[in-house]
Amino acid sequence: xxxxxxxxxxxxxxxxxxxxxxxxxxxxxxxxxxxxxxxxxxxxxxxxxxxxxxxxxxxxxxxxxxxxxxxxxxxxxxxxxxxxxxxxxxxxxxxxxxxxxxxxxxxxxxxxxxxxxxxxxxxxxxx
Numbered sequence: 001x002x003x004x005x006x007x008x009x010x011x012x013x014x015x016x017x018x019x020x021x022x023x024x025x026x027x028x029x030x031x032x033x034x035x036x037x038x039x040x041x042x043x044x045x046x047x048x049x050x051x052x053x054x055x056x057x058x059x060x061x062x063x064x065x066x067x068x069x070x071x072x073x074x075x076x077x078x079x080x081x082x083x084x085x086x087x088x089x090x091x092x093x094x095x096x097x098x099x100x101x102x103x104x105x106x107x108x109x110x111x112x113x114x115x116x117x118x119x120x121x122x123x124x125x126x127x
Contacts, residue, residue: 075100
């Protein structure tokens with residue numbers, strides 16, 4: 001008499017062999033993908049190192065400060081003379097005040113953006 005578990009064990013053994021072979025091929029494929037990704041990273045790193053130097057954070061801050069100073073000089077130096085603002089002199093001063101407030105808002109946003117760029121660049125060695 002034959003045991004009914006014999007053919008079942010043979011099928012389980014064959015299925016295990018097939019699964020292990022498929023796992024081996026998958027592992028080899030992943031290893032090739034990993035090697036390709038390492039080559040791509042090395043190529044990218046070499047191109048970044050060969051490229052021109054990026055602007056450092058201190059240079060960016062200096063440029064933003066210079067831009068802010070230039071804007072403040074422009075605001076102070078461009079007040080319209082009475083009669084050229086389309087009305088009396090007080091309307092031109094009010095427009096300048098609103099313009100100065102708007103520029104201050106823009107500068108605050110630029111500062112916030114600069115701080116956000118600093119946060120982003122903390123984890124990136126290329127920044």
